[in-house]
Amino acid sequence: MYLPRAWRALYLLPLAFMAAFYFYPLLSILQLSLLPGGQPDLSGFRALVERPYLRGVVWFTVWQAAVSTLLTLLLGLPAAYIFAHFEFPGKGLLRALTTIPFVMPTVVVGAAFTTLLGPRGVVNDLLQAALGLDRPPVNLLYTLWIILLAHVFYNATVVVRIVGDFWANLDPRLGEAAAVLGADRWRVLREVTLPLLLPPIAASSLLVFLFCFTSFGVILILGGPRFSTLEVEIYRQAVNYFNLPLAAVLSLVQLVITFAVMAAYTRLQARTSLPLNLRPRSSIAHRPANAREWLAVGAVITLLTAVLVAPLAALAVRSVTLGEGPPSLRFYQALTVNRSQDIFFVPPVLAIRNSLVFSAAATVLSLALGLISAYLLTAPGRAAGRLARWLDPILLLPLGTSAVTLGFGYIVALGRPPLNLRTSLALVPLAYTLIAMPFVVRTLLPALRRLDPGLREAAATLGASPTQVVREVDLPLIWRGLLVAAVFAFTISLGEFGATLLLYRPAYPTMSVVIYRALGQPGLVNYGQALAMSTLLMLVCLGSLLAIERFRVGGQGEF
Amino acid sequence: MAQLEVLQVSKAFDATPVLREVSFAVEAGELVCLLGPSGCGKTTLLRIVAGLEQPDSGQVRFEGQDLAGVPVHRRGFGLMFQDYALFPHKSVAENIAFGLRMAPKEQRLDRQSLQRRVAEMLTLVNLVGYEDRRVHELSGGEQQRVALARSLAPRPRLLMLDEPLGSLDRVLREELMLELRHILKRVGTTALYVTHDQQEAFAIADRVVILQRGRVEQVGAPAAVYRRPATPFVARFLGMQNLLPGRVVALTPQPTVATAVGTFACAGCAPEAAVGAVVTVVIRPDAAAPAASCADGDRRNCLEGTLTELSFRGSQVKIECAVGELGPRFTFDLPGAAAASLPAVGEPLRLRLDPDGVVLLPAGEENSRTDVQ
Numbered sequence: 032m033y034l035p036r037a038w039r040a041l042y043l044l045p046l047a048f049m050a051a052f053y054f055y056p057l058l059s060i061l062q063l064s065l066l067p068g069g070q071p072d073l074s075g076f077r078a079l080v081e082r083p084y085l086r087g088v089v090w091f092t093v094w095q096a097a098v099s100t101l102l103t104l105l106l107g108l109p110a111a112y113i114f115a116h117f118e119f120p121g122k123g124l125l126r127a128l129t130t131i132p133f134v135m136p137t138v139v140v141g142a143a144f145t146t147l148l149g150p151r152g153v154v155n156d157l158l159q160a161a162l163g164l165d166r167p168p169v170n171l172l173y174t175l176w177i178i179l180l181a182h183v184f185y186n187a188t189v190v191v192r193i194v195g196d197f198w199a200n201l202d203p204r205l206g207e208a209a210a211v212l213g214a215d216r217w218r219v220l221r222e223v224t225l226p227l228l229l230p231p232i233a234a235s236s237l238l239v240f241l242f243c244f245t246s247f248g249v250i251l252i253l254g255g256p257r258f259s260t261l262e263v264e265i266y267r268q269a270v271n272y273f274n275l276p277l278a279a280v281l282s283l284v285q286l287v288i289t290f291a292v293m294a295a296y297t298r299l300q301a302r303t304s305l306p307l308n309l310r311p312r313s314s315i316a317h318r319p320a321n322a323r324e325w326l327a328v329g330a331v332i333t334l335l336t337a338v339l340v341a342p343l344a345a346l347a348v349r350s351v352t353l354g355e356g357p358p359s360l361r362f363y364q365a366l367t368v369n370r371s372q373d374i375f376f377v378p379p380v381l382a383i384r385n386s387l388v389f390s391a392a393a394t395v396l397s398l399a400l401g402l403i404s405a406y407l408l409t410a411p412g413r414a415a416g417r418l419a420r421w422l423d424p425i426l427l428l429p430l431g432t433s434a435v436t437l438g439f440g441y442i443v444a445l446g447r448p449p450l451n452l453r454t455s456l457a458l459v460p461l462a463y464t465l466i467a468m469p470f471v472v473r474t475l476l477p478a479l480r481r482l483d484p485g486l487r488e489a490a491a492t493l494g495a496s497p498t499q500v501v502r503e504v505d506l507p508l509i510w511r512g513l514l515v516a517a518v519f520a521f522t523i524s525l526g527e528f529g530a531t532l533l534l535y536r537p538a539y540p541t542m543s544v545v546i547y548r549a550l551g552q553p554g555l556v557n558y559g560q561a562l563a564m565s566t567l568l569m570l571v572c573l574g575s576l577l578a579i580e581r582f583r584v585g586g587q588g589e590f
Numbered sequence: 591m592a593q594l595e596v597l598q599v600s601k602a603f604d605a606t607p608v609l610r611e612v613s614f615a616v617e618a619g620e621l622v623c624l625l626g627p628s629g630c631g632k633t634t635l636l637r638i639v640a641g642l643e644q645p646d647s648g649q650v651r652f653e654g655q656d657l658a659g660v661p662v663h664r665r666g667f668g669l670m671f672q673d674y675a676l677f678p679h680k681s682v683a684e685n686i687a688f689g690l691r692m693a694p695k696e697q698r699l700d701r702q703s704l705q706r707r708v709a710e711m712l713t714l715v716n717l718v719g720y721e722d723r724r725v726h727e728l729s730g731g732e733q734q735r736v737a738l739a740r741s742l743a744p745r746p747r748l749l750m751l752d753e754p755l756g757s758l759d760r761v762l763r764e765e766l767m768l769e770l771r772h773i774l775k776r777v778g779t780t781a782l783y784v785t786h787d788q789q790e791a792f793a794i795a796d797r798v799v800i801l802q803r804g805r806v807e808q809v810g811a812p813a814a815v816y817r818r819p820a821t822p823f824v825a826r827f828l829g830m831q832n833l834l835p836g837r838v839v840a841l842t843p844q845p846t847v848a849t850a851v852g853t854f855a856c857a858g859c860a861p862e863a864a865v866g867a868v869v870t871v872v873i874r875p876d877a878a879a880p881a882a883s884c885a886d887g888d889r890r891n892c893l894e895g896t897l898t899e900l901s902f903r904g905s906q907v908k909i910e911c912a913v914g915e916l917g918p919r920f921t922f923d924l925p926g927a928a929a930a931s932l933p934a935v936g937e938p939l940r941l942r943l944d945p946d947g948v949v950l951l952p953a954g955e956e957n958s959r960t961d962v963q
Contacts, residue, residue, distance in 0.1 A: 204675035207642050210662040211669040212744060213692030222688070226679045 035497030056440025064279035075280030096243035099182035107190025115198035129188035136526025137248025142565035143342035146349035173255035245433040293431040350562035362559030390524035393463030401471030434529030467520035478512030599648030623795035668746030674737035683721040689744035711739035832873040857945035877947020
């Protein structure tokens with residue numbers, strides 16, 4: 032699809048935006064890491080090699096991501112099999128549940144896991160009541176276990192979606208052909224099914240690895256001061272120690288690794304679409320036929336539901352039952368009170384306002400830029416096609432760049448001329464816009480691709496001006512896509528944590544910042560306020576999810 | 591004893607019967623076609639014989655052994671799937687070698703014999719030099735050959751083919767049809783072949799089993815089935831459109847029926863009906879020859895009407911003849927040479943019908959519909 036000729040100058044807007052708010056900050060990081068103080072200086076890299084602490088950070092980042100990926104596969108693969116092969120009551124609902132992690136902010140998930148497995152967690156309550164103990168028997172907070180569990184929560188559904196969809200569409204006759212040729216069940220699995228599933232398994236593993244590798248909120252909130260990944264260390268070096276050159280070096284290392292994983296993932300993605308003669312899923316899913324199958328389905332479903340639902344349910348319950356006395360909304364009421372009377376400690380409820388305003392601004396901006404980009408990517412003609420092949424991955428890049436790196440890049444690049452926004456409130460919404468844009472573009476692309484050029488031509492021959500064509504033909508046909516993209520952008524912005532933590536101005540904290548701060552402070556009321564606000568944020572995200580599922584056209588966006 | 595026996599096999603999906611007490615037998619080395627319109631249950635039947643589905647009742651026996659409880663991979667049969675189901679992650683040679691590698695340990699071939707067998711198969715299907723190709727690089731016809739080679743490589747006791755030419759275009763089909771029969775006969779394997787295309791079945795099969803709505807309608811050699819269709823369904827399915835009701839008026843010297851358009855004698859047919867019974871009369875499209883007049887002598891087997899359509903096809907002329915203004919219309923295939931002796935369209939036409947081309951069928955429910963228009 033193409034924009035009316037007179038509007039084509041608009042194409043420059045997203046490109047200029049990417050240049051100023053993505054490439055410029057990243058190049059600034061590159062400059063700072065290689066040329067701190069204007070001279071080539073590799074002391075930062077030397078420190079990375081020589082200081083055992085920093086080596087430990089890199090090593091921990093890698094292995095926790097690897098272990099998280101393995102655990103995720105352990106739950107995700109059986110669930111993918113069950114989803115692909117069986118029809119069972121509640122499957123649609125469970126499928127909807129698997130989208131939850133995609134929209135749930137890390138601060139919410141962090142808060143939720145403390146309410147499930149922390150010292151004041153629901154699990155401890157139940158165990159204490161059941162076993163008559165007077166001290167909480169399990170405390171997973173600030174341990175590796177809770178980090179791994181949160182990563183499984185976030186990523187199991189990535190495996191379920193990618194591998195499960197592929198598996199469901201795998202031609203069952205390939206397995207049958209192998210069986211007729213003499214292969215027993217085990218050999219069918221080893222010779223046919225697994226080799227065919229390898230690309231999606233590898234692709235989803237890489238994606239999970241990437242997410243866990245750049246994990247920030249989960250590590251910071253659930254791991255406490257003992258655990259540091261590259262992402263967390265960038266934040267600490269930049270904000271706590273103000274060692275910007277070292278933070279830049281760490282960012283660079285992080286960027287190189289994430290881009291390498293991204294590149295590998297993209298290649299695998301291409302291989303996943305090998306011509307496999309995929310069939311519609313109805314052809315293989317069937318109701319469990321015997322007790323053994325029912326048992327397997329039941330076990331996997333229970334586990335998956337527990338992992339997805341238990342933390343969030345615990346959060347909601349805890350936000351009204353924390354402390355002594357009957358369930359009440361007192362922590363919600365406390366949100367309006369500025370207890371510390373500090374000039375920078377605004378009443379938490381103001382953070383809600385800030386979040387809403389920032390997110391709304393980012394939504395409008397990312398929608399406008401994303402729409403123009405999507406038009407550009409779907410423009411007809413060979414020159415445009417060549418351009419689109421270049422542009423498509425470039426527009427996706429922010430997706431593979433960690434939020435903390437981005438925030439750090441803004442601190443480095445946008446706090447000085449020529450683009451000095453240090454005191455501007457715009458930094459946060461600009462970062463949100465950049466983070467949301469790839470999602471907007473991916474959501475709008477299928478809608479635009481479905482637009483039949485014949486319709487526009489028909490409208491034009493009937494006398495519609497180019498502007499009228501957009502208004503009368505394009506908009507009515509893509510408004511659902513726009514709506515979904517808007518909800519997506521808004522939800523992502525609302526829950527954004529990594530970049531916000533580096534960029535927010537103390538007088539204008541967002542919900543995610545307030546939750547993080549309250550979780551880190553002692554005292555029941557602080558904790559209760561964090562839970563109350565997390566619950567509110569969670570409810571908004573769940574509402575967004577419903578809206579997205581309701582208005583989404585033609586299944587998934589193009590990711 | 592026949593090699594493969596299918597005995598009283600029934601199968602239903604979600605309470606919808608797909609096969610109803612189907613029985614037939616296949617001799618060793620014989621090529622039998624399961625022929626029927628889509629949805630008649632022929633593919634399900636094939637899957638039951640392969641062991642991919644279990645029958646609700648009935649038996650499948652091979653060389654006298656009941657196959658119930660023998661899992662798919664132990665049956666030693668070959669099955670060529672409709673869209674071939676070639677393994678996309680394996681090369682052509684690896685696809686063909688798959689069944690050989692799956693053989694029980696004591697029968698497994700060493701590497702050299704395995705390679706030799708793969709090469710043999712590639713030669714058989716005329717794909718020498720294709721060993722290392724990926725299957726998605728192959729054309730439809732080439733994929734079909736690889737699928738055939740893969741099924742034949744482990745020397746199956748029975749080869750089943752499910753619409754093997756179904757996804758190819760017409761020209762290629764014609765070409766591969768005869769080649770397929772040639773290869774199957776050369777290998778000498780017993781084969782069960784599913785198709786909905788009667789021309790394909792006739793060209794390939796030693797015998798055909800015609801199925802409709804899960805029931806066997808007729809079993810026989812192609813020529814015999816064509817000459818003597820056993821039911822109105824079979825007649826129509828084989829492309830015979832001239833069906834009309836009649837009443838038996840004599841049984842000797844030849845069975846003779848009276849119909850709205852004349853009296854017809856049939857040769858070599860033995861209706862299980864007494865004089866006076868209502869029957870369905872089938873007049874095969876190849877039964878007619880133009881006649882100068884019907885007035886002399888025998889008025890039986892003479893059709894008088896108007897030539898309403900004529901379409902010249904080279905070796906054949908297809909004509910349509912209407913009897914009376916609103917009466918039934920008949921279609922016939924005449925030899926191409928007969929075109930010269932036909933009147934112009936719209937002129938009166940007389941046709942003499944060969945008694946061998948007249949078939950009498952018991953009047954069933956099918957009979958009440960007079961499809962001749």
